[in-house]
Amino acid sequence: MKIVQFLSTAIFASALIFSCSSDDPDPVVEEEVITTMTITLEPFDDQISSVILQTQDLDGDGPDIPEVTVSGNLLENKMYYGSIVLLNETEDPAENMTEEIEEESLEHQFFYTIENGLDAITEYNDVDPDLNPIGLDFVLTANAVSSGSITFTLRHMPTKPNTGLEDAGGETDIEATFELSIQ
């Protein structure tokens, strides 16, 4: 019976020790999340205005859908420098995630898919250390008057080099579609 007494004392003591902390937990800082992608299309010809495409998904996989904005239309037969900036706006101040992609450029690649009749073409304008494209910088050529969509896809750990999304593999980190018009 002494054993039982000893045990119950021991258990009681341990229960007290283990049940004494009750501080509120800290919120998780999501360092890896990309909430916002901003694509600036800056014309070669500085007489015309830039076009800014943005998708912002502040609650990540929460119920709110991403907010997609397109600042204006492209002009026919014009070329634009495209550059992509990625932000994590769950942090305050917002963290620039573009640098992370640049640092790990061998493991990342952007793809541009033009569809639904948009008469435009894209070309990569940057390379990783193996001289394969990353896609943070590109050139977009708007041809004839038309409208359609363009989808930006960021793949993590794709096969590099590749001929496009079909054989790139990897895992999709960003997929955003914008409706564009060429006037």
Place this chain on the structure above:
Amino acid sequence: MRNYALFVLLFSSITTLSQNCDNTLTGKVTDIHDGQMLVGVTLTIANTEQSVQTGLDGIFTFSNLCDDTYYIQISHPYCLTKGFKVRVFEDTNKSFKLEHHIEELNQITIEGKAYSNKSKTVLESTLNKEELERFSTGTLGNALNSLSGVSSLNTGNGVVKPIINGLHSSRIVIMNNGVRMEDQRWGAEHAPNIDINSAGNLTLIKGAAALQYSGDATGGIIIVEAPRIAVKDTLFGKTSISGISNGRGVSINSRITKSNLNGWYTSIQGSLKRTGDTEAPNYLLSNTGVSERNASIKIGFNRFDYGIEAYYSIFKNQLGILRASHLGGAGDQVRGIASPIPLIINDFSYDIDAPRQEVTHQLGRIIGYKELNRRGKLSFQYDYQLNNRLEYDIRRGDDRNKASTDLELITHTVQTNFETNKSNTHHIKTGIIGRYQKNYPDPGTGIRRLIPDYTKYDLGGYAVFDTNISESLIIELGGRFDYTHMNVYKFYRTSFWESRNYDILLPEIVVEEVGAQILTQPKLNYYNSSATLGATYSFKDNYKLFFNYSLASRAPNPSELFSEGLHHSASRIELGDLRFNSEVGHKFALTLRNNNKNFSFSIQPYINTINDFILIEPVDVRQTIRGNFQVWEYRQTNAQLIGVDVDASYPINKKLKLNHQFSLVKGYDRSTNQPLINMPPANFKNEIVYKNSAYNNLRISLQSAYVFRQNEFPNTNFEVYIPETETSEIVDFSTPPNAYHLLNFNSSIDFKTSNKTALTVGLEISNLLNTSYRNYLSRLRLYADDLGRNFLLTIKLNY
């Protein structure tokens, strides 16, 4: 104490004064367990060779004894000979108790049998030591899979979760050496953290009938017990080494046991396993390596009328998850499913990279028991469990080597149980149990907590009564009540909180708003009742009919309550509901069993109706910046599972035997009349076993396992638009794979290497024909075939 000393002094002084030598010593000898009289016990007085035997009434008489101290040796064919010191003064009456079961106990170590029945009115399936050893390189799930009515939910070869009669995860309770496993078992990709090599016996109870363990096992209870140790002077052990071809691995397992006649015993066991990438018949399954390190120690003191035992085990594993199964949103899924081979196949490697799991489970238990004179056995137990689960995903940047899930679950349990054994006709088991549990998800992962911080308190009590109404009829009756309180701290996304209208319904639980999140403190209470009622009827020599009704209540688990976001390993968004109440199951099970030497069989039909059954199903597709993800939401409904398990065994002659198994289960959501997801398809197992004990215990078996295609499943497919092809594609998560047939070969032979040592060599070939197949219950079936042929060579030395 002082009085006693005084008495002794007094008596001894009297002894020296008068030397009276016509005293008698009478008394009786009884069984220490049930107080029964022992007949034919020989009592011998040391140095005088005067000896008598107990008569039919268990009474003995010595005459012509002096006032003196005598040493009496008491022996009985079925008892261990024991010596007692008796002080005789005038006519003395003294009774003795003997350990009558020693013979039975010795048999236990030989046959691995005689583990007590856990329930009287449900047919239990068991795996003994010898059978378990055939699975020593596998998992607990693999071993259970060999029983009818059990299948498994797999994530590769390392994560094998048992499904009992169609139910799994939180609906199954696993008792590991008397300790209820608390190891985040809610996840479909969380396997039980038990080393199969630490087990000496495995018992399966399909349903919640064994109320002494739990009241919430709507699916069933798995009882893992360490090998029994006999009270005798002995030192024995075994060591086995296995080579595994598929995975190019090795497994080592060793156990050594020392026990003494005085009741002390120690047993130490350890195992190591390391394999690399496994192979499907046509390709390598990259990143499916396993590393496992386990150890356990047991120290105890067993005197039959009292005893104490301490047990500690540590289970540590590292499991690679198929690399090609780690994908993003719906677009990636379309690619992964459409591809005939896994999207990623690398060269063979022993590396275990992300995605992977690392789990450490430590378990400690102290149990003490005392036989209360003819009333029963009282035991007291304290146990402690510490489970640490780390899950690694493919990550970017500084977080690359950081776990994305880091959970620490601490559980303390105290319980006291009382079991009567005074009567042969009826028994009562009763007990109370208290449990404290704390879950700590480390926020340092940089990923929102999948399971929130919580503390949980459980308080339960049960009583089970069984009685032999007649020689052939046993009735069992039991009840249990459990109270659970949960104190939770949970961060909700403000957008989710508002979309669920929780801001209007549950404003009182909000603690504070932090950025786009809301910290809440739900306090949840569950009052669960469970009961069992059953009967066993024996007739016609070998027939037995079991009937059992069990009522089980299960409180929702943290994942069902609090999921709210992307579940990476499942590539889907999962949403729980904190307003769920307990689900309540009613299971009727009938078993007809014939245990005949020429032909034995059992047929076990059952019907399990579960109210407020919690299930998860797809409801929507959600657009995120990462692409489209399917949204799966938990919901409560009424479910029903109907099935039958059949076992049959037919010896053709003394050496050749046929074994057959068939299991069928159908599950439906009764509110929508849709089939339930992940129901095991019907399956047949047929085996022919050749065993020749005259020729070195040679045993050869060939097993054929046929698994039908699951034709009843909920259609959870959905359409997704793929920009690069400008088409809409169906993401086919639900269509089950085709039926398949596997052949498995197993053989073993014993060699006597010396008087005390024996060597066993075993060769097993699973998937003998190297068949390509996919298993409906494997989460990786969408991306890759299951394992191909595997050769397993085991050398075991018993000493």
